[in-house]
Amino acid sequence: xxxDIGSSSYRIPAARSSFPVRxxxxxxxxxxxxxxxTLSSTLRQGDCKVHDLTVDxxxxxxxxxxxxxIMATDMDIDPxxxxxxRLPPVTSSELL
Numbered sequence: 001x002x003x004d005i006g007s008s009s010y011r012i013p014a015a016r017s018s019f020p021v022r023x024x025x026x027x028x029x030x031x032x033x034x035x036x037x038t039l040s041s042t043l044r045q046g047d048c049k050v051h052d053l054t055v056d057x058x059x060x061x062x063x064x065x066x067x068x069x070i071m072a073t074d075m076d077i078d079p080x081x082x083x084x085x086r087l088p089p090v091t092s093s094e095l096l
Contacts, residue, residue: 018073018074018075020049020071020072020073020076021072021073022051022069022070022071023069023070023071023077023095024067024068024069024095024096025067025068025069025070025080025081025084025093025094025095025096026065026067026092026094026096027039027065027066027067027068027084027090027092027093027094028063028064028065028066028090028091028092028093029063029064029065029066029087029089029090029091030062030063030064030089030091031064031089032057032064033057034089035064035089035090036055036057036064036066038087038089039066039084039087039090042083042084042087043068043070046080046083048071048072048080049070049071050068050069050070051068051069051070051071052067052068052069053066053067053068053069054066054067054068063091067096081093081094
């Protein structure tokens with residue numbers, strides 16, 4: 001007697017990482033430095049560990065940008081992006 005168990009018989013769903021990994025986020029916002037302060041305080045309130053932060057604010061340009069690398073789990077990244085998108089100065093926030 002033999003049991004033939006094909007490789008497609010048992011499919012294990014891919015597990016999402018519960019460990020924090022580096023994630024790059026690009027956020028576009030208005031309001032200059034005040035808008036940046038709102039963004040940075042939101043990151044701080046969310047206990048995000050920021051490893052890298054680049055900001056581009058230019059005089060006469062209505063929209064500025066911030067790119068940062070944070071440590072976050074798969075479960076934490078979507079709520080963080082949603083929280084950033086709800087901020088009044090933010091026009092978009094995306095995972096890179």
